[in-house]
Amino acid sequence: xxxxxxxxxxxxxxxxxxxxxxxxxxxxxxxxxxxxxxxxxxxxxxxxxxxxxxxxxxxxxxxxxxxxxxxxxxxxxxxxxxxxxxxxxxxxxxxxxxxxxxxxxxxxxxxxxxxxxxxxxxxxxxxxxxxxxxxxxxxxxxxxxxxxxxxxxxxxxxxxxxxxxxxxxxxxxxxxxxxxxxxxxxxxxxxxxxxxxxxxxxxxxxxxxxxxxxxxxxxxxxxxxxxxxxxxxxxxxxxxxxxxxxxxxxxxxxxxxxxxxxxxxxxxxxxxxxxxxxxxxxxxxxxxxxxxxxxxxxxxxxxxxxxxxxxxxxxxxxxxxxxxxxxxxxxxxxxxxxxxxxxxxxxxxxxxxxxxxxxxxx
Amino acid sequence: xxxxxxxxxxxxxxxxxxxxxxxxxxxxxxxxxxxxxxxxxxxxxxxxxxxxxxxxxxxxxxxxxxxxxxxxxxxxxxxxxxxxxxxxxxxxxxxxxxxxxxxxxxxxxxxxxxxxxxxxxxxxxxxxxxxxxxxxxxxxxxxxxxxxxxxxxxxxxxxxxxxxxxxxxxxxxxxxxxxxxxxxxxxxxxxxxxxxxxxxxxxxxxxxxxxxxxxxxxxxxxxxxxxxxxxxxxxxxxxxxxxxxxxxxxxxxxxxxxxxxxxxxxxxxxxxxxxxxxxxxxxxxxxxxxxxxxxxxxxxxxxxxxxxxxxxxxxxxxxxxxxxxxxxxxxxxxxxxxxxxxxxxxxxxxxxxxxxxxxxxx
Numbered sequence: 001x002x003x004x005x006x007x008x009x010x011x012x013x014x015x016x017x018x019x020x021x022x023x024x025x026x027x028x029x030x031x032x033x034x035x036x037x038x039x040x041x042x043x044x045x046x047x048x049x050x051x052x053x054x055x056x057x058x059x060x061x062x063x064x065x066x067x068x069x070x071x072x073x074x075x076x077x078x079x080x081x082x083x084x085x086x087x088x089x090x091x092x093x094x095x096x097x098x099x100x101x102x103x104x105x106x107x108x109x110x111x112x113x114x115x116x117x118x119x120x121x122x123x124x125x126x127x128x129x130x131x132x133x134x135x136x137x138x139x140x141x142x143x144x145x146x147x148x149x150x151x152x153x154x155x156x157x158x159x160x161x162x163x164x165x166x167x168x169x170x171x172x173x174x175x176x177x178x179x180x181x182x183x184x185x186x187x188x189x190x191x192x193x194x195x196x197x198x199x200x201x202x203x204x205x206x207x208x209x210x211x212x213x214x215x216x217x218x219x220x221x222x223x224x225x226x227x228x229x230x231x232x233x234x235x236x237x238x239x240x241x242x243x244x245x246x247x248x249x250x251x252x253x254x255x256x257x258x259x260x261x262x263x264x265x266x267x268x269x270x271x272x273x274x275x276x277x278x279x280x281x282x283x284x285x286x287x288x289x290x291x292x293x294x295x296x297x298x299x300x301x302x303x304x305x306x307x308x309x310x311x312x313x314x315x316x317x318x319x320x321x322x323x324x325x326x327x328x329x330x331x332x333x334x335x336x337x338x339x340x341x342x343x344x345x346x347x348x349x350x351x352x353x354x355x356x357x358x359x360x361x362x
Numbered sequence: 363x364x365x366x367x368x369x370x371x372x373x374x375x376x377x378x379x380x381x382x383x384x385x386x387x388x389x390x391x392x393x394x395x396x397x398x399x400x401x402x403x404x405x406x407x408x409x410x411x412x413x414x415x416x417x418x419x420x421x422x423x424x425x426x427x428x429x430x431x432x433x434x435x436x437x438x439x440x441x442x443x444x445x446x447x448x449x450x451x452x453x454x455x456x457x458x459x460x461x462x463x464x465x466x467x468x469x470x471x472x473x474x475x476x477x478x479x480x481x482x483x484x485x486x487x488x489x490x491x492x493x494x495x496x497x498x499x500x501x502x503x504x505x506x507x508x509x510x511x512x513x514x515x516x517x518x519x520x521x522x523x524x525x526x527x528x529x530x531x532x533x534x535x536x537x538x539x540x541x542x543x544x545x546x547x548x549x550x551x552x553x554x555x556x557x558x559x560x561x562x563x564x565x566x567x568x569x570x571x572x573x574x575x576x577x578x579x580x581x582x583x584x585x586x587x588x589x590x591x592x593x594x595x596x597x598x599x600x601x602x603x604x605x606x607x608x609x610x611x612x613x614x615x616x617x618x619x620x621x622x623x624x625x626x627x628x629x630x631x632x633x634x635x636x637x638x639x640x641x642x643x644x645x646x647x648x649x650x651x652x653x654x655x656x657x658x659x660x661x662x663x664x665x666x667x668x669x670x671x672x673x674x675x676x677x678x679x680x681x682x683x684x685x686x687x688x689x690x691x692x693x694x695x696x697x698x699x700x701x702x703x704x705x706x707x708x709x710x711x712x713x714x715x716x717x718x719x720x721x722x723x724x
Contacts, residue, residue, distance in 0.1 A: 241564030
């Protein structure tokens, strides 16, 4: 099979030039005599790789100097615990907005640590929308408000950040980081698993105010879960996920070379509009999320029944488009159209939606 | 530069056939239409990859069915916390043998959780030997005894396992797993970072008695740090480090195809003997570890002064041998000669040791 358009929610498509670069340098990285897969993380060539990755990310996201950038492991799921353990005392109050499955998991992990308050939830409407948050809804003594910037499973995103005032805003940006412009200063802490818009699975990026780094943690907090220890060691408290950082660094360069995050956002909004317009024009397909909260990264949609869903997915696959099945917890279809998904992929999907509606099955 | 002999302690050399295979399949994995770097962990091709990796590891290590195999993140350093959190109640007694820096770190993390007892230490002798452990030295109520099977920094290893009786034996095998035969049944739990003998950094393998898996953990233990949750989800509680597992799976196949762990051990013992014999025959070079406890994976040795050490390392580098510098905490030299280091690499090192002693500097 030729290379396909991979609509997977993550791990997901990487830019072809990045993959080709990785392939070219795989056995002998730029004359270093070894692969990045086997390179000591304390060697000069690797130090350059990780330093360049951080520097490029800082440039493309305009990360201020008073924010630390950490390359960690464990995915967003481990951040669900690191955030409370580092930003809240045991038993303290922490606010959570429940806008989907991962937001809810974050809240549940928060409850292991303290008084994790669900300030809002769209569960009763199957997380099809983003509840509006007002300042009055926040706990006065909350250590932070945790939101999920983009809800991968349900296909929603925050168009505007909630008005938090002095409450630190913590945000899971896993599925939208680098897909849209953000002002890092709006956040106390951002975290994101790499496997959607940044690189392969096995790497988590944390961007946080340096003023929040502290050694004054509860004694049960493992050293590996201390942001301060990771920051002090330049993400090398222990051996980092070297190869994933290397590939992410190449993706950061690709973003920069193709116009930066602003250009990504423009292309992403165009791709999303193309797809949502096709869904809205259809009598058969229906967008699953509230229009005003639609994600530009993950478009969720349904067909009238399972049989038609299956037939549509089969048609897509026959046309070289894979992983369009919705998350196993919700069914239906989902098209993840991250930065690396070319416009051509979305055009082919839109064409297939129209063909399917007109009865074409091959 | 051509490919070098990389004596790094980890990340470290990978077998060339594995790297070539990874390179060949990098952009389009076996006709799947995408790279393993961008493959959904829930897709059929990836399920095959992870299932094959586990099955191959089970075959080459003879892992019994009543042991679970987990593919995790965070390195041995996160295991330092997961082990006590999963195998001991808060405040419980846990025994540790302090045979080096990582053994000591494990003990320190244990102290965050309970009464971590140092049953022995070779610190006073710069960890140059492995203290003998007798049954009487163990705490009667210890949740486990933790040992470090091979001490990467100091170049020592256990030739015989301590007589633990009914006390569960937990062992960090990071730098010797697959390098030597072990009977998994001797251990309650084995863990190992992949980046020495198994694959790239970013993957940790845990092999543990299924009977020790429990949901009855202290509430502060993050879900991500629960062995039971990881086992129940087949290492896919969240997105696993897909690419590192894939590469490790290829390394497991390579071990199997080149004779299995017994053949690896035979070659490793021959390589180590070659090197240690050269050191013992020298008046200039000195092995740093006690002879009876010498590691077959990491040979530590010294020259009379820093100047000669530097000159020797420079000579090695000029001959295509890199990363022979000792760990920054101890100095001197260290040759890590894991499975993927060919005999030819050790022969070249031995020749260079002899040449250097005879005054050759180029």
